[in-house]
Amino acid sequence: MKIRINVAPDIVVTPIIAEVILETRTLLNISQAHIDSTKGEIIADVPNDEFNKIKAALTSRGAKVTVMDKPISRDEDECVECGACVSVCPVKVFTFGEDWSVNLDEGKCIQCGTCIEMCPHGALTLEQ
Amino acid sequence: MVEKSIHEINRRIKDGSVNVVTAEEMVGIVAELGADGAAKEVDVVTTGTFGAMCSSGVWVNLGHSEPPIKMQKVWFNDVEAYTGLAAVDAYIGVTQLSESRGMEYGGAHVIEDLLRGKSVDVHATAYGTDCYPRKQLDTTITLDDINQAVMMNPRNCYQKYNVATNSSNRTLHTYMGALLPDYGNATYSAAGVLSPLSNDPNYETIGTGTRIFLGGAQGYVTGAGTQHDPTNKFGTIMVQGDLKKMNPDYVRAATFPGYGTSLYLGIGIPIPIINERVALATAVSDADISTNILDYATASRARPKLGQVTYEQLKSGTIDINGREVPTSSMSSFKVARKIAGELKDWIKRGEFFVSLPVDRLPTVGVFKPMLQTQETPLVGDIMSGNVVTIKQDASVYEAAKKIIESEFNHLPVVSNNNSLVGIVTSWDISKAVAEDKFDLVEDIMTKDTVKAISGETIDIAAYRLDQNNVSAMPVVDKNDQVIGIITSDDISKLLARRC
Numbered sequence: 001m002k003i004r005i006n007v008a009p010d011i012v013v014t015p016i017i018a019e020v021i022l023e024t025r026t027l028l029n030i031s032q033a034h035i036d037s038t039k040g041e042i043i044a045d046v047p048n049d050e051f052n053k054i055k056a057a058l059t060s061r062g063a064k065v066t067v068m069d070k071p072i073s074r075d076e077d078e079c080v081e082c083g084a085c086v087s088v089c090p091v092k093v094f095t096f097g098e099d100w101s102v103n104l105d106e107g108k109c110i111q112c113g114t115c116i117e118m119c120p121h122g123a124l125t126l127e128q
Numbered sequence: 129m130v131e132k133s134i135h136e137i138n139r140r141i142k143d144g145s146v147n148v149v150t151a152e153e154m155v156g157i158v159a160e161l162g163a164d165g166a167a168k169e170v171d172v173v174t175t176g177t178f179g180a181m182c183s184s185g186v187w188v189n190l191g192h193s194e195p196p197i198k199m200q201k202v203w204f205n206d207v208e209a210y211t212g213l214a215a216v217d218a219y220i221g222v223t224q225l226s227e228s229r230g231m232e233y234g235g236a237h238v239i240e241d242l243l244r245g246k247s248v249d250v251h252a253t254a255y256g257t258d259c260y261p262r263k264q265l266d267t268t269i270t271l272d273d274i275n276q277a278v279m280m281n282p283r284n285c286y287q288k289y290n291v292a293t294n295s296s297n298r299t300l301h302t303y304m305g306a307l308l309p310d311y312g313n314a315t316y317s318a319a320g321v322l323s324p325l326s327n328d329p330n331y332e333t334i335g336t337g338t339r340i341f342l343g344g345a346q347g348y349v350t351g352a353g354t355q356h357d358p359t360n361k362f363g364t365i366m367v368q369g370d371l372k373k374m375n376p377d378y379v380r381a382a383t384f385p386g387y388g389t390s391l392y393l394g395i396g397i398p399i400p401i402i403n404e405r406v407a408l409a410t411a412v413s414d415a416d417i418s419t420n421i422l423d424y425a426t427a428s429r430a431r432p433k434l435g436q437v438t439y440e441q442l443k444s445g446t447i448d449i450n451g452r453e454v455p456t457s458s459m460s461s462f463k464v465a466r467k468i469a470g471e472l473k474d475w476i477k478r479g480e481f482f483v484s485l486p487v488d489r490l491p492t493v494g495v496f497k498p499m500l501q502t503q504e505t506p507l508v509g510d511i512m513s514g515n516v517v518t519i520k521q522d523a524s525v526y527e528a529a530k531k532i533i534e535s536e537f538n539h540l541p542v543v544s545n546n547n548s549l550v551g552i553v554t555s556w557d558i559s560k561a562v563a564e565d566k567f568d569l570v571e572d573i574m575t576k577d578t579v580k581a582i583s584g585e586t587i588d589i590a591a592y593r594l595d596q597n598n599v600s601a602m603p604v605v606d607k608n609d610q611v612i613g614i615i616t617s618d619d620i621s622k623l624l625a626r627r628c
Contacts, residue, residue, distance in 0.1 A: 080178070080380055080392055080461045084305050086445075087313035087457035096445070100463040118306045120180065120382035120392070120459070122232075 001048050002031075002071050002107070003055075006064040007040035017042065020057040026050040031110030043068070043111050070127050071109035078123035085115040085124065130167040130404050137171045137400050138482045148172045148476045150469040151327045151399075151410055158411035167407035172476055172483055175324040176341070176396040176468030179317050179460025180382060182303065183283035183354065184391045185221040186239050186371050189275040190250065192216060193267070198260035199252040203227070204238045206249075215260055219280075222381075222391040234389025236381035239279075242271045243376045277371035279343065283353035285395050287325035287363040288419045289317040291437060291456075293449060296425035301386020305459055307424055311449055314421065315457045319465040320414040320439030324397035325363045327410045333399050334365065335486025341396030341472045342367055344375025346481065349397075351488070357496040365490070367395065378468065394464060396472040400483040414439035421449060427589050429498060508590050509583030511623050512604045512613035518543045521550050521571040528570050529558050541603035541611045542574045548609040551576045552601075580605050581615055591620050 007016065012035060021028055032043035046054050055065045072093065081102045085094045091108045094115070111126050140146035147170050149157060154173045158166045188209075198215040201208065206226045209218040222236035241248055252265040271277055293314040294300045294307035304315045320326070328334045338349040347369025356364045371379075378394030401407045418438045422431040437447050443462075446453045475481035517535040519528050521542050531540060532555050542551040551574035561573045581590045581602040594602065594617055604613035 081463045082179070082392075082461040083458040084315065085457070087315065087455040088306060088308060100461075100466065102463075114306070114308075117301075117385045118457075120305065120384055120390070121380065122383060 001046060001051060002068040002109075003044055003046055003051070004066045004068055005040075005042040005044060005058055006066070007035070007042070008062060009038050011062045012037070012040050014061070016058065016061045016063060019061065020054060023057050024050065024053050026054055028054065032112065043071075068111075068127055070106055071111050072104075072106050072115075073125055073127065074104055075123045075125070078121045079119075080121055082120065084118050084120055088114045088118045090114070130164060130407075132167070132171070132400075132402050134400055134402065134483060134485045137402075140171055141476055141479055141482055144477075144479060146171045146476060148174060148398075148473045150466070150473055151175045151322050151412075152466070152469070154407075154410045155321065155413045158407060163404040163408035163411070166411070167401050167404040170401050170407065172473075173327065173399045173401060173407075173410040174396055174469045174472040174476070175319075175327050175399065176322050176394070176465040176470075176472065177285060177319040177324060177460065178378065178394045178464035178468060179319075179392060180303065180384075180390040181281060181284045181393045181395075182223050182390045184279065184281040184393060185219050185235060186242075187217065187219050187276065187278045187280055190216040190218070190269065191273075191275050193262060193265055195262045196260045197252060197254050197262035197265050198257060199265070200254045202250065202252040204235075204248050204250055205233065205241070206251075207233070207235050207238050209235070211252075223388055225388060231383055231385070231388050234381070234383070236389045236391035239371065239391065240376060240379055240381040242277065243371060243374055243379055245270060245272075271372060278368060279347070279371050279374070280350075280366075280368045281353075281393075282366055283355055283364045284367050284393065285324055285353070285365050285397075286318055287329070287361055288320075288323060288417055288439075289362075291316045291419055291421040291442065291447070292424045293421060293434065293454060294425050295423050300424055301384065302424055303384055303387050303390065304424065305384060305457065306386075311452055311454050313457060314442075314447055314449065314454045315459050316419070316439075316442045317459045318439075319460060319462060320417055320443065321412065322462070322465045322469055323417070324395065324399075325365070326412055326417050328397075328399050328406070329361065329363075329409060329412075330405075331358070331363065331486075331490040331492055332406055332409075333402065333485060334397055335490045336488035337484060337486050338397065339482065339484045340367065340369075340398070341394070341468060341475070341481075342369035342374070343371070343393055343395075344378040344471075345369055345373035349486070352490045355496045356491065356494065358490070358492050359495045362496070363490065378464070392460075394468045396468040398472060398476060398481070398483050400485070402485075414443055421447070427592070505586045505588065506623060507583065508581045508585045508587065508604055508615050509613070511587065511619045512581075512583065512615040513537075513619070514613045516541065516603070516611055516614040518547075518611050519553065519570055520545070521569070521574070523570045525558055525561050525567050525570060525573060528553055529555075529562075532558065537614065539601040539603075539614060539616070541578070541614060542570055543611060547611070549578060549580065549603055549605050549611050550574075552578045552603060554601075578603060582606075583612065587620060587623065590615055591617075594620075 292304035353364030601616040
């Protein structure tokens with residue numbers, strides 16, 4: 001499952017992700033990380049059955065953890081199924097169906113945002 | 129030889145016995161029955177396309193105000209329309225941007241909003257005359273309130289279109305969408321097997337007067353489109369239709385981030401099968417239509433051609449560019465193109481749409497000429513400083529400071545021992561190093577990812593690159609990356625000052 005980890009400025013300097021991986025002995029796959037002097041935000045994939053353990057370990061270190069049910073959403077009224085998004089997505093969230101519909105596998109999304117800039121109809125938004 | 133008259137086909141449409149298929153279905157029918165058999169069997173083949181058509185717009189007539197105004201300038205939701213005509217006529221072009229909202233809203237959005245029944249704010253100004261005394265006007269209208277709203281598009285429905293890719297190291301924002309760096313993707317347009325003009329490449333049935341599906345209503349081809357380029361198989365058409373009768377599913381405003389607005393428009397053209405030759409042409413498949421891959425990294429009208437591909441290859445999801453597997457994206461919707469060809473087929477079957485032969489043929493020869501430019505565009509090589517002062521990467525910051533003072537250049541290109549460009553150092557970099565008490569080598573304080581120019585580029589391109597990268601100077605290099613000069617924003621300002 002995809003989670004968002006928010007880190008306050010006072011703990012940005014602590015290697016909490018590494019600590020959590022060592023403590024829980026669970027692999028955590030980071031797909032996005034934006035860290036500056038005021039805050040840190042990390043998007044990561046964690047195994048479903050290990051989520052509670054990881055969340056507890058992160059929370060105890062002062063991080064805030066949110067589950068991202070829908071990393072990306074599509075406005076069906078705006079989408080014309082042109083497929084502009086298909087070639088820019090690094091993880092193949094978008095694929096053409098047999099009938100040339102554009103299918104969306106939202107679980108794969110790593111929120112890189114490239115498709116948002118590509119869509120001519122402004123149909124895609126990242127969950128905040 | 130099978131010959132069918134248009135009257136015969138229309139009689140069949142009227143009595144319900146007409147046989148209509150889509151251009152996709154026709155491929156198999158001709159393969160099975162041959163052109164002769166297919167021409168006997170099939171009466172009409174429908175085509176369709178749904179993609180960005182930038183050369184589009186709508187003529188509106190607002191009716192006279194009280195007191196009357198001869199609009200000199202007019203805006204619809206803050207998007208300017210052309211009004212160099214009689215008093216209350218105006219042309220809303222789809223790519224015109226809103227003066228307040230920029231690229232997120234343009235003429236295409238005004239057109240879609242009108243079609244969806246939304247209210248649109250009109251603001252007009254005028255100089256005032258005895259017959260049209262009013263100087264300013266503000267009102268709010270809907271599509272129902274205006275007399276005519278006629279879509280009239282000078283160039284739609286390209287026979288086929290180039291494939292766009294990008295060899296540079298930055299993302300390009302184009303009318304072909306975002307092109308990722310280093311051949312990260314390739315984008316294409318047009319419907320291939322369903323493309324109207326590709327199914328009638330000799331323009332035997334599509335010409336002036338041909339009745340078509342335009343934005344969900346019946347419209348007409350009024351002639352060859354601008355940039356019609358039949359010799360190179362890049363034909364285009366000019367079309368007209370009544371916006372008031374259109375369907376918003378097929379008239380959709382779009383924004384290409386970093387480029388601007390456009391209109392996704394649905395067009396379907398029926399091809400009456402009047403003989404075997406026309407039947408055979410409609411059997412064209414994606415594998416038969418090839419197009420060029422162009423590198424959009426070259427900011428020139430002569431973009432380098434990187435190869436040729438068929439629509440079959442494009443639709444497979446990846447194409448080969450110089451040995452790399454590059455993912456493809458369609459910028460037009462094949463699904464909607466199919467829906468349009470299907471809907472047009474239903475109209476004809478139900479006897480609601482009759483086919484026509486053109487009253488005039490489209491030109492079958494002719495090319496699209498480049499612009500004649502009577503004013504020479506200066507090149508980087510014309511205005512750059514050739515007596516550029518460079519510094520070696522292993523020189524000290526002190527030496528760099530000395531060179532800057534002596535040469536009066538603010539920027540020193542940094543070169544390696546074999547004189548090729550490795551970076552750039554500015555007086556600011558040196559001041560910073562001094563302020564931080566860092567007296568290292570030039571290579572430690574220089575900017576490594578240097579923005580550079582070549583002498584054969586035009587000044588406009590150089591100025592655009594300076595602006596994009598937010599720098600004030602670029603070393604000019606030859607093809608071996610040896611520094612041959614430097615061009616600064618000052619050089620460009622001086623050139624412009626001389627012109628004025």
